[in-house]
Structures are given as C-alpha cells and as structure tokens.
Amino acid sequence: KQEVTQIPAALSVPEGENLVLNCSFTDSAIYNLQWFRQDPGKGLTSLLLIQSSQREQTSGRLNASLDKSSGRSTLYIAASQPGDSATYLCAVSSYTDKLIFGTGTRLQVFP
Amino acid sequence: NAGVTQTPKFRVLKTGQSMTLLCAQDMNHEYMYWYRQDPGMGLRLIHYSVGEGTTAKGEVPDGYNVSRLKKQNFLLGLESAAPSQTSVYFCASGPVLNGRKNQPQHFGDGTRLSIL
Numbered sequence: 001k002q003e004v005t006q007i008p009a010a011l012s013v014p015e016g017e018n019l020v021l022n023c024s025f026t027d028s029a030i031y032n033l034q035w036f037r038q039d040p041g042k043g044l045t046s047l048l049l050i051q052s053s054q055r056e057q058t059s060g061r062l063n064a065s066l067d068k069s070s071g072r073s074t075l076y077i078a079a080s081q082p083g084d085s086a087t088y089l090c091a092v093s094s095y096t097d098k099l100i101f102g103t104g105t106r107l108q109v110f111p
Numbered sequence: 112n113a114g115v116t117q118t119p120k121f122r123v124l125k126t127g128q129s130m131t132l133l134c135a136q137d138m139n140h141e142y143m144y145w146y147r148q149d150p151g152m153g154l155r156l157i158h159y160s161v162g163e164g165t166t167a168k169g170e171v172p173d174g175y176n177v178s179r180l181k182k183q184n185f186l187l188g189l190e191s192a193a194p195s196q197t198s199v200y201f202c203a204s205g206p207v208l209n210g211r212k213n214q215p216q217h218f219g220d221g222t223r224l225s226i227l
Contacts, residue, residue, distance in 0.1 A: 004153070034215055043115070043201055043218030044154075089153070098169070099216070101153040 002027045002094055006102035013080055013109055021075040021105045023090035028068050035064050035075050036089040038104070044089060048075070080109045113137050117202050117219035124192045124226045132187040132222050134202030142205045143185040144169075144216065145177060147198040154201065160185055192226045199223050 003026045013019055023033070032051050036044040048057045048064040050073070056065040063076040077084060085108050091101045116135045124130060134143065141162050146154040146169075156169030160179040174196060176188045185204075189196060203216040 041220070043220045044203075044216075045218070046215035049215055091154075098156060099154075101155075103151055103153045 002030075002092060002100045004090060004092055004100050004102035006088075006090060006105050008105060009103070010106040011108070013107075015080060015082060015109055015111050017080050017109075018076070018078050019080055019107075021077070021088050021107070023073040023075070023102055025071045025073075025092050025100075027094065028071055029094065030068065031093045033064075033066055033073050034091050034093070034099075035062075035073075036091065038087045038089060040086075047088075077107075080107075082109050082111055085109050115202055115204055115217050115219035117200075117222050119222060120220070121223045122225070124189075124224065126192060126194060126226060128192050128226075129188070129190050130192065130224075131189075132200055132202075132224075134185045134187070134204075134219060135183055136185075136202075136204040136217070137183065138204060138206075138217065139182070140204035140206050140217070141182075142216075143179065144203045144205075145175070145185065145187045146201045146203065147171065147196075148201060148221070149198050157187065157200075194226050197224060197226045 005024045007022045034049045035047045050057045050066045061078040066073045087104045087106045089104045091099045118133045144159040145157040148154045155171050158177040163182040166177045178186045200222045202219045205216040
C-alpha cells in the first residue's frame with residue numbers, strides 16, 4: 001500500500017530564506033507527483049506536477065524535484081516571503097489512478 | 112470563474128441525522144471526487160465519478176453514498192451521521208483521471224462538518 005510522508009510537519013523561517021520541503025513515498029510505481037498549496041479555510045491549489053519520467057519542474061520561485069527510485073521529492077522555495085505561508089501537500093498518482101496525499105508541511109514565513 | 116463550488120460551507124449535525132453535500136463545477140470536467148481531510152491523516156478519497164451517471168468507491172467509502180445525475184454536479188450523502196464523520200470535506204474535479212495526461216484536479220473550498 002502506497003504511503004506518503006512529509007517532513008517536517010511544521011516549519012517557521014524568516015523572510016528571505018531559501019527552504020526545502022520533503023516528501024517521500026513507499027512505492028516507486030507512480031505515474032506522477034504533485035505539490036499543492038492549501039491556505040487556511042481554503043481548498044488545494046496545484047503548484048507543480050512532475051511526471052514519473054521527469055526529474056524536476058519549475059514555476060517562478062518554486063522548484064520541485066523527483067527521484068522515483070529512492071521514493072523522494074523535494075519542493076524548493078527560493079527567497080521565501082510572508083505570502084508563502086500555507087500548508088504544502090504532496091500527492092502521488094499511482095497506476096490505479098488514485099491520488100495518495102501526504103499529511104502536509106505547515107510553513108510560516110515571518111517578516 | 113466559479114470553478115468548483117461546495118455548499119454548505121459549515122454544518123453541525125446530531126448523530127443519526129442525514130444530509131447531502133453538493134458540489135458543482137462549471138469547467139465541463141468529466142471526473143469528480145469527494146475527499147475528507149482529518150488532522151494527521153491527509154486527504155482520503157471517499158468516492159469518485161468518471162462521468163455522468165457513474166460512481167465508484169475510493170479509500171474510505173463506508174457510511175457515504177454519492178450520485179452524479181448531472182455532469183456538473185456530484186452529491187455526497189450521509190444517511191445516518193456518526194461522530195467519526197466529523198471532518199472537512201473537499202470536492203474536486205478534473206478533465207482526466209487523477210492526473211493522467213498531467214492535468215491536476217481543481218478543488219473547492221471545503222465543507223466543515225461537525226457531528227455531535
């Protein structure tokens with residue numbers, strides 16, 4: 001059974017820092033991996049989607065990498081801002097077409 | 112651009128009561144999903160639909176029923192609510208099945224349901 005783990009569960013950093021969020025999964029037979037952002041009281045917004053054949057995807061200050069063989073993905077946020085404060089979730093899509101979510105990393109960026 | 116709309120946003124029920132959560136999407140998506148989000152457990156798939164008139168079970172379907180009579184609407188029903196169903200419920204829609212063809216799902220803002 002696929003399990004997705006995110007470390008750390010919470011992170012607090014000063015504005016301007018570069019930071020890395022981690023996601024690990026137990027079954028490497030995935031179709032893709034997605035990173036989502038969730039603001040308090042809101043739904044999920046897709047940030048980046050990495051296909052299983054890709055190594056990384058970039059969008060603005062965000063860069064997500066995927067190492068399928070080791071079951072790991074990282075989300076790199078450059079020059080963090082208070083507006084980046086949110087919960088970040090990763091999810092893997094298996095060949096059974098189900099999205100399996102991690103429990104998230106709650107990020108706080110303070111001025 | 113409404114996207115995915117969930118109603119109601121909040122609800123408090125007593126044990127044994129029934130209710131229906133409504134999800135509506137205006138993006139002409141074929142696929143729709145219901146998830147529940149609980150502290151420390153992430154989002155878990157309850158039921159999903161691959162098109163009008165179809166439904167299928169997800170990871171945690173017990174105690175819930177769904178219907179997809181119209182393409183744009185996906186209803187989640189609780190026939191006899193239990194305290195264990197206290198959660199935040201999210202609806203999502205997508206043009207393909209769970210990211211295949213690399214199209215992410217679009218989520219609503221959630222329904223916060225408390226069962227006393």
